[in-house]
Amino acid sequence: MTFREFWPAYLRAHSRPATRAVHYCATVLGVGSAIIAAATLEPLFLGGIAPAYAMAIGSHTFIEKNRSLVGVNPVWGALADLRMFWLALTGGLARELAQENVQNEHPRLRAISALRQR
Numbered sequence: 001m002t003f004r005e006f007w008p009a010y011l012r013a014h015s016r017p018a019t020r021a022v023h024y025c026a027t028v029l030g031v032g033s034a035i036i037a038a039a040t041l042e043p044l045f046l047g048g049i050a051p052a053y054a055m056a057i058g059s060h061t062f063i064e065k066n067r068s069l070v071g072v073n074p075v076w077g078a079l080a081d082l083r084m085f086w087l088a089l090t091g092g093l094a095r096e097l098a099q100e101n102v103q104n105e106h107p108r109l110r111a112i113s114a115l116r117q118r
Helices: 003-013 017-040 043-064 074-090 093-099 107-117
Strands: none
Touching: 003 074, 017 043, 017 074, 074 093
């Protein structure tokens, strides 16, 4: 499976805003832990990556009511998570969700997308 094929499935698996919010927090925790571990040369900080994964995977069970795609392809899953985070930060996520016809996006994202299309 290519990333191009994986990405639409990833978006559908993250249709609820709360799921995406938990993923954003997990991304900050995981990436932040890795950066701190590298900057301080203290590998104990890498321990923040496990709770980050637990948060993200748990959001699928408790919020989205589906299964995490980390088992399908862990590398694509990590890259897709970073891409989703970046698109959320830069305002491009609403367009991606609409392009893949993903429902349940937050009304604010729809409004931002509509404003950008004018």
